[in-house]
Amino acid sequence: MGGLLGLRKVKVKKPERLAMLAAQLKAEGVLHLKQAAERLGVSEMTVRRDLAAAPDTFHYLGGYILAPQTERDGLYRLDKENDEHAEAKDAACRRVAALIAPGDTIFLDCGTTTPHLIAYLPTEVPLTVVCYSLNIANRLAQRPNIRMILLGGLFHPAAQTFSGDEAIHAMEHLRINHAILSAGGVHDQQGVTCSNFNEVPIKQIAMQRALRKTLVIDSSKLRTVRPAFFAKISQFDEIVTENGLLPRASHQGA
Amino acid sequence: MGGLLGLRKVKVKKPERLAMLAAQLKAEGVLHLKQAAERLGVSEMTVRRDLAAAPDTFHYLGGYILAPQTERDGLYRLDKENDEHAEAKDAACRRVAALIAPGDTIFLDCGTTTPHLIAYLPTEVPLTVVCYSLNIANRLAQRPNIRMILLGGLFHPAAQTFSGDEAIHAMEHLRINHAILSAGGVHDQQGVTCSNFNEVPIKQIAMQRALRKTLVIDSSKLRTVRPAFFAKISQFDEIVTENGLLPRASHQGA
DNA sequence: TCCCATCTGTGACAATCTTCACAGAATATG
DNA sequence: CATATTCTGTGAAGATTGTCACAGATGGGA
Incomplete structure (x- = not known):
């Protein structure tokens, strides 16, 4: 020195x-x-x-x-792990947000795509959102002026969702304008699929009861298949990816 | 395009x-x-x-x-604000944990007291917890080996709880061993009271269906009254505070 | 329609942050 | 005391961020 x-x-x-x-x-x-x-x-x-x-x-x-953040723990675990296509998902959700009408009652699916939508939900107009995922519920809870209805039931830690007869029963009393679903796979022949079988009934009921059905995915899901089938492509009114609406031609398949 | x-x-x-x-x-x-x-x-x-x-x-x-610091931890807002008696609440919950039996299906109330219990729940034995608060659900979701059932419905931002006919209906299909409730006020004449009227039905159903009813409070709640009445003191099997069980004498009142 | 004020994107440059390899210093161990 | 191991500082190259000026785009009024 x-x-x-x-x-x-x-x-x-x-x-x-x-x-x-x-x-x-x-x-x-x-x-x-x-x-x-x-x-x-x-x-x-x-x-x-x-x-x-x-x-x-x-x-x-x-x-x-x-300074260390006290406890923001496992809240957004799912996204962090699986945000490979986070930007594409976000872009797709931004497009979907434009489809939402004031006063809508929306059904919002679980997964790693739909959480991106929440930031884009309008808060100046009345809006009701029905969901069945803890992750989604947490995000909705932090946005003002959004009526949130959570379909409860037994919690599935892997997917952070709830399921049960009660949830399905509860849906039958709701009038859903617009179901916004996501999927793990979309395939012309195999249709629209996801990974967890326990999500199937609730997705199907939601589609059954909704006037308008929108599927939001990032384009990496196209031409892939997951184990649990829940809908045909043609059942959706539109399929939105980060690149825009999928050409209607594809809707004729499966 | x-x-x-x-x-x-x-x-x-x-x-x-x-x-x-x-x-x-x-x-x-x-x-x-x-x-x-x-x-x-x-x-x-x-x-x-x-x-x-x-x-x-x-x-x-x-x-x-x-995000500005305040909004970063919106999740546990409730506790942060109102943890005046956090230590007392924690001590009371530690006592309650000792009352829980393996295999129990527990109903866990919302509020600022009951979240303290979650850390003390046993995870080596099967345990099912029924709740209706987002705050509680988040904490339960982070503990392994706990079956969680969330009673869904319309979300109330102020209390971070859900309510609705469906939730109440769902309870009727559950067999609850042990209801662990909390309260904002406990008074010999006025009985057991809380602040939010929308919590009353669900608390009452839970008590009605549970074999054992435990009230857990910090002692500052004794001799105070809140607007919403939901039970008489005598309806509880025990009242636990940070100082232990309340002497049985008090149970004769209200 | 035109003009104006404002907003927005771009490219260049400076400042800063990130990573890496290497060498010297400190510490431990026999 | 010698050696091995770990810890620390330095500098350089590359990536990223901050700032600025300018030009094009946008959105009202007149």
Whole structure:
């Protein structure tokens, strides 16, 4: 250290540094990487490495360290895992949002596509949304001015959905304008399919009771098949992907 | 439009974009500038300008848009606000957990007390929990090996609960061993009361159908009254507070 | 229709963040 | 004390982000 006598360097080890970081963040909420490095008396590189070693303790975004978020836990697990085509799904949902009419009672399917729609739902006009997924319900709960009806029943952790006779029975008392469904596979011959058999009855009832049926998918689903069949392509009024409406020709199949 | 019928170009103006951003953030907490631009269908530059025009609405750091702190954890809002007696509630729930038998089907009330119980529910033995609150459902969903049945219906944002004839109807098909209820007020003369009238029917049905009825409260609720009456003190098999069981003498009242 | 004010997209440049490899320092171990 | 291991700092290259100016697009009024 350049022979500057008396300049005592205070050495702090990793666990201690992490504790100091946590304390600073508690007080300030956000810390710039450069600040953090200065305050801890180490290089930015070291701070980076510390953070990388404790990935769950802090949030790091674009040069800033954020205080850990208390509990945003498993809420949006599904999406995070399976957002391969998140952008396509989002784009498709944006198109679907334009199809929604004021005053509609909408049935909103579960899955990883339909959650994207919620951000685009209009909130200045009356709107009722019927759903059967915990994930969807959580998002709807956070939007103002949307009447939400959740079809309850037994919870299926894998899909984060509810099912049961009661849910199906409940639907029979609802007047649905517009069912917005999604699917894991859409195939000319094999029709429209999904992965979970327990979703089939509720999807079918929803389609049966809805005046208008819209299928929203990202285009990677086209020409694929999943185990559980729930509808023919021709049963839908329109099929929306990130590229727009599917040409009507396809509707003649299956 | 490449022959894709009905492909409508959606033009969105600034106020609307800000609203969409806010909604997305509410749901996801963080948004990358690039994502935001794509979802809104505008350039990154425009998003930047939008953000600059509404400096108090969003947090922006190193390429990421953050939801204001308050909205990021909307999920557990209820608790945060009203956890004055959180420790007492927690202690009371710990006592209640000891009353739960393996294989029980439990009805779990909504409110700010009952969520504390969930952490203490046993997961090594079969257990079914029936609930009607989104808050409770979210917590149960995160515990393994618990069968959860959610009574659905119309969502009430203020209390984060569901209600409706269907929910009540659904209960009639369930065999409940043990109803664990909470209350906003417990009073010798006025009985057991809560704040929301729409919770009354479901609480009453649950009590009617349950073999054992436990009331769990923190002791600050004793000798207070809330607007909605739902049971007499004597209807409960036990009343548990952070200090233990309420002496049986009190059960003679109301 | 034209003009004006405003909004929006683009490209260029500067500033910053990210990652990597390497070398020196600190620490542990025998 | 020597060696091995781990930890830390540095600098450079590449990717990303921030800022700015300018031009085209849009949307009212006159």
